[in-house]
Amino acid sequence: MTTVLKTEDLRKQFGQLTAVDDVSIEIDDDKITSIIGPNGAGKTTFYNLLTGVLEPTSGSIWLRSGEGDELADVTDAEPHEVAQAGLSRSYQITNIFEGLTVRENVRVARISHEGTRLDFRSRATGDESVEADVEELLELTGLTDIADTPCDTLSHGEKRTVEIALALAIEPNVFLMDEPTAGMNPTEVTEIVSLIRELDADLDATFVVTEHNMDVVTDISDRIVVLAEGSILADGAPEDVLTDERVTEAYLGSDSV
């Protein structure tokens, strides 16, 4: 077990509002961790702090970078620096390169990972090792059949899968998924859950998931962290956390038990 991501007293204030309130957490590489909490609990703000989109008011963020066990301080890093350091994300509202084909999407991510983005003399399609990696990723995520489809014509579930392929293409140590099943129909939910399980088993990346769908949460999580009003309310194995009275109260409202 190795810590891949760590925050120390991470805090974010918007004026008087404390969106993330001194959160200290350690994410281990041998578990799928779910971060749950009611709307407004600070989940997305927390993700935006981790990925460098927002600057924390105080506290620090540490990320396992590369192969070693040492953690690098990424508190003040820009989003692209955080990504290069090994943290990848998917968004609550699918964010992919809509005007490009599925293959082109993944190719962009591989170009970024290979560090060849400033090469203006070669053909983008000319690097055989990049193309081989692209094919492998498409295979892994089951996108081979629609590889040459422009993304703006894909279904919602397919776009979600493309986003997962993109995020994995940069070979992250940690993959933050922001509500991977949002807006999906039940069949798509089943498919994406089994894909996440497969990928977690196949790859080195550590998955961290925020999710509203409690069936999905109980299904895939080894550990659940509950955020409420910006701070950690409960943290532990699913069976412990989900039976915690404070959690049901905060998360579902006291009436719905």
Add this chain to the structure above:
Amino acid sequence: MSATDTGGRVSRFGSAVAEGWTRERLGLLGAVALVLVAFAPPFQVYLFTDFLVVALFALGFNLLYGYTGLLSFGHGLFYAGGAYGIAIVLRDLGPVIADVVGAGISPLVTFVLGGVVGLALVVALAVPVGWLSVRLEEIYFALITLAFGMLGYSLIIQDPAGLTNGTDGVIVLLGTVDLGGFSLRIGGRRIYYAISAVTVVAAVYGVWRVVNSPFGTVCKAIRESPDRAAALGIDVSHHRWMTFIVSAAVVGIAGVLRAGLASVASPGLTHWSTSAIAVIATVIGGATYFYGPIVGAFIFLYIRWAISRFPALEAYWELFFGALLIAVVLFFKQGAVGGLLLLRDRLFGDGDADDAGSGGGGARDDGGQATAATDDGAESGDDNARADRGDNS
């Protein structure tokens, strides 16, 4: 029944045409056309040279707009930078160079050196201007580039360093190469056309290589979603900055050619109304297509020329372009190239997915619809519809 047969013929004819229009054959056809233009009447040679220069101007601009998603309203600055660069070298260094290399070959040496200096000046301008501008997005980017363009305009007119000759601009005298029995007037219409054609073709090929490189692929990704690109580890500001410099350099080459063609480097080149020509040509032609700005420049210059033949209308040519622009924005968002591809699909589309896919951009959607129609509808009925469209168009 006869209608069905017609439909079949239209389809077969269509695919035959599609097979004939390979890249190589189109290239050959283009090369032949470029050579033939050299034998046209002098004014037509001039007009076509003008088209090539504006096409390169718009193509360079579109590297930033259509490919990276940044609308610059100040690319006239780099157009002027190239023009003034070569004009000042010709004026101030011409005599010095003649002393060094001899009067006979000096005009050619000075011309080439002026081009290199013009390009270097543009890059030197684009580095700081781009660095500051790419920090902003959308309308703010458009406004700051507009401001830089107009700053250049007032500096050229005020002429604090005594280099640009104020509102009159710098006269460009290209001179005549004279090597014993062989003499060549560089500014001669046909010679200058040849120089421009070779330069523009080489530059267009260069831009084409850039947009198809890993660099260009990342540009397109940034256009589609800067956040997503950053989340994949791409330094978006830096990439935009680099694209800005490449884009400005291409425009600078067009500016160098402009100076020789117009025989003057004038302050108007960096006025916003000149920057707008690149925007208008690109929008008319279709920003999402590589050749869009080139087609747009062709339409822009030849329609302006056609209007100028009617003195009663000439004063209103801008009004006419205003109307054309409104029509394009409202009805042909993909521009002329998008419209032509749509027309091709309507005329020759036989529901072949590969063919439709190669259209790219806006044509893609219509190709998809055509395929769906073929799959769903009864075949003969579909052929009927296609034949009708073929007859009408």
